[in-house]
Amino acid sequence: MPFKVDFLDDGRVLEWEATNDGATATERDDYTPRFYVAPRDPDTDIDLTPLRAQYERHPDIVATEIVSRRSGFRRDDGPALAVDVDHIDRVTPLARQARQLSAYPVGDLACFNVDFSPEFRYSLESGVDPTPASELSTLRLSVPVTETSNDVYGELSIAGDTVTASPTDVLTAVQGALDAHDPDVLVCSTSEIIPTLHEMATDAGVDDFSLSRWPDVDYQQLASRSTYSSYGRVGHSPARYNVPGRAIIDESNTFFYGETNLDGVLDLVSRSKKPVQELAWASIGNVLTAIQICEAHDRGVLVPWNSWRHEFYKPMGTLHDADRGGFIFAPEVGLHENVHELDFSSLYPNIICTRNVSPDAIRCDCHSDRKDVPGLGYSICDDQGYLVDVLQPIIDARDEIKAAIRREKKRDDPDEDRLSELEGRSGALKWILVACFGYQGFSNAKFGRIECHEAINAFAREILLTAKQQLENGGWRVVHGIVDSIWVTPDPDVDDENRENLDALATAITERVEIRLEHEAHYDWVAFVPQRESHAGTLTKYFGKVAGNDEFKLRGIEARQRSTPSFIENFQRDCLERFHATRSPDAVLDCLQDAIKRLHAGTVPVEQLVERNRVSKPLEGYTQNTQNVAALKRARDHDLAVHPGQDIEYVVVDDEKSSRERVALTHEEVESYDASYYETQLVRAVESVLSPLGWDRAEIRRELTETRVPKLATYASTENS
Secondary structure (H helix, E strand, O other): OOOEEEEOOOOOEEEEEEEOOEEEEEEEOOOOOEEEEEEOOOOOOOOOHHHHHHHHOOOOEEEEEEEEEEOOOOOOEEEEEEEEEOOHHHHHHHHHHHHHHOOOOOOOEEEEOOOOOHHHHHHHHHOOOOOOOOOOOEEEEEOOHHHOOOOOOOEEEEOOEEEEOOHHHHHHHHHHHHHHHOOOEEEEOOOOHHHHHHHHHHHHOOOOOOOOOOOOOOOEEEEOOEEEEEOOEEEEEOOEEEEOOEEEEEHHHOOHHHHOOHHHHHHHHHHHOOOHHHHHHOOHHHHHHHHHHHHHHHOOEOOEOOOOOOOOOOOHHHHHHHOOOOOEEOOOOEEEEEEEEEEEOOHHHHHHHHHOOOOOOEOOHHHOOOOOOOOOOOOEOOOOOHHHHHHHHHHHHHHHHHHHHHHHHHOOOOOHHHHHHHHHHHHHHHHHHHHHHHHHOOOOOOOOOHHHHHHHHHHHHHHHHHHHHHHHHOOEEEEEEEOOEEEEEEOOOOOHHHOOOHHHHHHHHHHHHOOOEEEEEEEEEEEEEEOOOOOOEEEEEEEEEEOOOOOEEEEOOHHHOOOOOHHHHHHHHHHHHHHHHHOOHHHHHHHHHHHHHHHHHOOOOHHHHOEEEEOOOOHHHOOOOOHHHHHHHHHHHOOOOOOOOOEEEEEEOOOOOOOHHHEEEOOOOOOOOOHHHHHHHHHHHHHHHHHHHOOOHHHHHHHHHHOOOOOHHHHOOHHHO
8 A cells, every 4th residue: 555656757657555665666568548539418419439539640649448337426327538648747738639639529528537646646537545555654844934934054953953054964864864863744934845855965965965865856846836826815825846755744834733733634534535745735635525536436436527507496585595594593692601512513514414415416306306405405316426536535534533522531541642643533534524615605516516515504503493492491590592502501491400401402403403413611611702893793703711620712813813922812811710700801901001011111021922824915915014025125134034824923012013024033033022012902802801791802901901800790791680
């Protein structure tokens, strides 16, 4: 089972298998990637023989044949032209020529199985499982931010040890680590380490340096860097490089490795057939697509190159009813005591599996007279859809992993390595399940369908409303609910003896809706935060004290925001501790006064005031002199390349200025900071904590000045009113 597949320029393929004695390579020179051409409409009578004759004369075509395949999950077998290519890089160019070579009008023919990533294609077509048979060895290489734009590294971290030396000594240290560890996986802080080290070796005349396990190839560039936009958010994709024999994980360009760990990555490798390197840089949707492609391949279904699914006809009323999201109960702003949070386990994936919501089952012709989807009237076929077969094993596996985590934690001496493995796998599967719903509404999804997206939302709304009604009938009051979570507290108008047990209610709701309703947490108290400019509740901004331990659950407030400096984060957590211990805003304001004194005394370490923000455009694209602009100007002065979609870190030193002197980058020697600016951030953090009690920023400022602090009772929660 090769964990890595390399493609050489001459068409040879190298399969690398990890063993206890190191990796071994197997050469293959008989691999020919394949794509297909078939009628876009399977009912159209199209003769593929002329196109086949055209392709057979092409020098890059190895073989062709007419085969029988399904061009969609809803379709029967039909003729398709299979085209075998001599090199993997020629698949896309040759597929593009299908329209030029065919005598049929554009749109009559479609290409399939075209845009697969190379290693995934090889695994799929060769029947290879890329899950490593042995544990993979790793080596981490990282450079500080000050070195990232340099052509020569004067400082490099190798397996956690920092080397500061001449280029030759740095290269010697890297080569020594490679010889000692012989890593299967190179974890790099940036992929640019790979070409930079090889260029350093060339310039220094170090002929025997190479990161590669294959003597003829040092490295290959797979893709150039690029900037993209996704759902209004700008992202940056660094250049990608390949080193024969070793999988590359670029920490600046990996979602799953960053959010989980290598165990999480390997779990998804086994499910998606995407080898480690491709899995590491893949997005959630990319991996979900790969898992679906594997299911399609097993069923003899071809994968469309470009999505062309039409949306089914709907009357205007149905369009209006379908264009809705999950159900949300507006949170009751304020402090609520004795609150329980209940969550439906993997609600959207379980809706798909329990209701058979699949692109090949929704609005089927065989049950067109049925109205299975509440509020929309869509029918759902009785035959199990392919999406259920894709997701149910993942749901079951995550349930088993979570149960194993609970068992391990209950042990007197938990195995931390085992826990890390289980949590990494659970986290990786969670992200796949999170994405499966949105994927159905994604216009470029290979197998999605908007009607599935609409049906899932419709079922979710019905389920949440059903849970609300049953909980209220049982003597519980709903204080907030959002899509798959619901917060309840004992209804003060119902006597304790008449109130149903919450666990029994959750079990009854589970049986009724066929999706497990779990007791997520019991809170001593929960505070729902209002919007800054109104008294309406913020849907995803709350905090609460978990009963029975020292844990706080935070959502949306500053301590959970990625841009918040650690000083502000720690301060807000201290405020919550003070508030929980005293139940008085006095203690929170005392904490604020102490923090402000520290700021103005200059005793706060500068590294605790670092802000991290994402750059959304090039420096020239900004029209306002924001902090990001000032930071980008300083980065340019220091020859640091910061691309749109990347983060930039800085300390605010004088927020009144509009020039590059407004901030200082984290690697600079910062001698002072703007205490007034950070004081404002402290006040905002306190406002988040006290606003559920009716306080706003102006009142906090006034109380600081007048040293008059009303007691909590003045702003008591309305829960008992």
